[in-house]
Amino acid sequence: GADVTMKCGSMDWDAAVTWTANGTDIDESHLNGSYLILKNVDLSQSGQYSCYEGSSWHLKYQTYLRVGTPPKEPVLKCRSNNYPKGFYCSWHLPTPTYIPNTFNISVIHGTKDMVCEKDAVPKNRCHIRYLQLFSTVKYKVTLTVTNALGKNFTTLTFDEFAIVKPDPPESVVAKPVPNNPRRLEVSWQNPSSWPDPESFPLKFFLRYRPLILDQWQHVELSDGTSHTITDAYAGKEYIIQVAAKDNDIGTWSDWSVAVHATPWTEEPKHLTTEAQITETTSA
Amino acid sequence: MHQLSKGLSSPGGCCARSLVAVTAARTMAAAGSPSAALRRRDLCSRGIRLAGKMRADVVDLLDAYVEQQGLDASASVAAVEGVPLAAVERWDEQTGTQRLLENLAAYRAFRALLAQMLEEQREQLGEADAGLGRALAAVLLQVSAFAYHLEELLRLESRGIPGEEGDEEEDGPPPPPRLSHFERKLRGLGVLRELAQWAVRSVRDLRQLAKPSPATGAAPGLAESP
Numbered sequence: 001g002a003d004v005t006m007k008c009g010s011m012d013w014d015a016a017v018t019w020t021a022n023g024t025d026i027d028e029s030h031l032n033g034s035y036l037i038l039k040n041v042d043l044s045q046s047g048q049y050s051c052y053e054g055s056s057w058h059l060k061y062q063t064y065l066r067v068g069t070p071p072k073e074p075v076l077k078c079r080s081n082n083y084p085k086g087f088y089c090s091w092h093l094p095t096p097t098y099i100p101n102t103f104n105i106s107v108i109h110g111t112k113d114m115v116c117e118k119d120a121v122p123k124n125r126c127h128i129r130y131l132q133l134f135s136t137v138k139y140k141v142t143l144t145v146t147n148a149l150g151k152n153f154t155t156l157t158f159d160e161f162a163i164v165k166p167d168p169p170e171s172v173v174a175k176p177v178p179n180n181p182r183r184l185e186v187s188w189q190n191p192s193s194w195p196d197p198e199s200f201p202l203k204f205f206l207r208y209r210p211l212i213l214d215q216w217q218h219v220e221l222s223d224g225t226s227h228t229i230t231d232a233y234a235g236k237e238y239i240i241q242v243a244a245k246d247n248d249i250g251t252w253s254d255w256s257v258a259v260h261a262t263p264w265t266e267e268p269k270h271l272t273t274e275a276q277i278t279e280t281t282s283a
Numbered sequence: 284m285h286q287l288s289k290g291l292s293s294p295g296g297c298c299a300r301s302l303v304a305v306t307a308a309r310t311m312a313a314a315g316s317p318s319a320a321l322r323r324r325d326l327c328s329r330g331i332r333l334a335g336k337m338r339a340d341v342v343d344l345l346d347a348y349v350e351q352q353g354l355d356a357s358a359s360v361a362a363v364e365g366v367p368l369a370a371v372e373r374w375d376e377q378t379g380t381q382r383l384l385e386n387l388a389a390y391r392a393f394r395a396l397l398a399q400m401l402e403e404q405r406e407q408l409g410e411a412d413a414g415l416g417r418a419l420a421a422v423l424l425q426v427s428a429f430a431y432h433l434e435e436l437l438r439l440e441s442r443g444i445p446g447e448e449g450d451e452e453e454d455g456p457p458p459p460p461r462l463s464h465f466e467r468k469l470r471g472l473g474v475l476r477e478l479a480q481w482a483v484r485s486v487r488d489l490r491q492l493a494k495p496s497p498a499t500g501a502a503p504g505l506a507e508s509p
Contacts, residue, residue: 084374134484135370136476138359161483199490248335248483 006036008051009061016054022047041067068099070150076143083164086129101147110137164250167191169242174261181234187226202244210236237262327493337425338482344418345475352468360473367392369480382488390430396474397423
């Protein structure tokens with residue numbers, strides 16, 4: 001939206017010049033003498049601008065124009081998926097600025113400044129180790145984003161328990177139970193990011209439904225990493241997911257990857273005369 | 284008979300060094316024996332359930348208290364003198380004995396604080412707030428029960444149970460500071476919030492205590508000389 005004026009190096013105003021943008025000649029209507037005037041620039045006008053002297057075609061000036069926007073308020077979230085070790089904060093901009101941005105994050109616990117160590121990957125994330133546990137004092141995280149056109153910031157305030165959210169359970173497996181047409185055996189593992197499930201046990205929430213129906217059945221399990229569904233519809237394929245939560249604090253994880261399973265069904269009898277004679281009785 | 288052991292409520296206080304002789308009637312098997320280990324696990328499991336129930340009731344009480352007293356639930360309350368802070372550094376490095384002693388000191392302090400809150404409640408509001416008073420009394424009862432439960436665990440380890448602070452002072456404990464009505468409300472908020480944190484911490488502490496130690500089969504950190 002801004003206007004841009006480019007001078008052709010040390011050339012006089014009335015010198016004869018040719019401007020190019022990314023190698024393409026720019027129409028004379030954009031020139032005011034030897035000055036290039038771009039009004040109300042948009043993103044497509046980013047690129048390399050060059051100015052050549054009249055007939056000799058000597059390059060007199062070159063620059064790279066980056067069209068961008070000042071940053072909008074960044075989106076910040078903080079979460080502890082490895083309680084009680086610490087927590088991480090991650091951020092992003094709601095809309096791109098198209099020019100480089102720098103992010104600065106500060107974390108305060110009461111009056112104490114804490115260092116949030118930047119992760120190598122992903123770049124927009126940092127992590128903090130808890131120095132204290134069971135504190136009622138809130139944490140205040142401020143993220144500031146700055147670029148050549150402006151700055152913006154956002155703040156999050158939370159207490160230790162509120163941001164605890166484990167990763168979903170892993171290795172969810174669902175198997176039919178032989179000779180049981182209404183059962184499915186489901187098992188899973190604690191998320192590997194949860195450091196100490198023995199001292200900080202997780203509880204689980206299982207949901208399942210046949211593919212043909214929309215309504216989920218739910219089961220909450222306060223211990224163990226397996227469960228047998230006993231009310232499955234015979235012969236119907238099921239979709240099953242599990243979520244986890246610390247037994248005492250925080251919120252539920254996202255749902256695990258969905259697994260599919262169909263309860264055991266009796267082998268269909270072959271419709272041949274031989275089969276009719278040699279019928280086998282199933283258990 | 285009981286000596287005072289001061290500094291129990293301060294984190295990292297010299298709990299292990301200030302233990303006292305106890306006059307408990309029960310003769311327990313040696314701390315490392317299988318029956319003692321089973322009893323410890325049983326006491327820990329029950330303690331975990333007690334603490335879990337206590338926490339749920341404290342959270343409900345907190346909601347009722349905030350509403351009745353017209354407070355802002357998100358108000359920051361500065362650390363109040365005499366309220367044991369649940370916050371602890373290097374929690375994972377604490378010994379079993381330290382955990383028990385710090386818990387016991389905290390719940391004894393909460394017992395006194397809640398009793399004081401209950402009295403103030405009755406003085407101010409009389410019958411108008413019987414529900415809140417009943418809820419406070421119920422939590423006070425659970426806090427007392429939990430303190431006793433912790434004493435049982437300490438006895439199991441043949442550990443001396445520290446005398447309560449103020450036992451030997453002839454004039455009794457100092458009178459509580461004169462606070463305004465509003466200051467008392469805020470203080471109450473601080474007490475209940477810290478109690479809620481302690482209830483969570485206690486569950487974690489007892490789980491640590493219940494863990495068998497790989498070598499001796501005894502709980503970690505408890506088999507140590509006073």
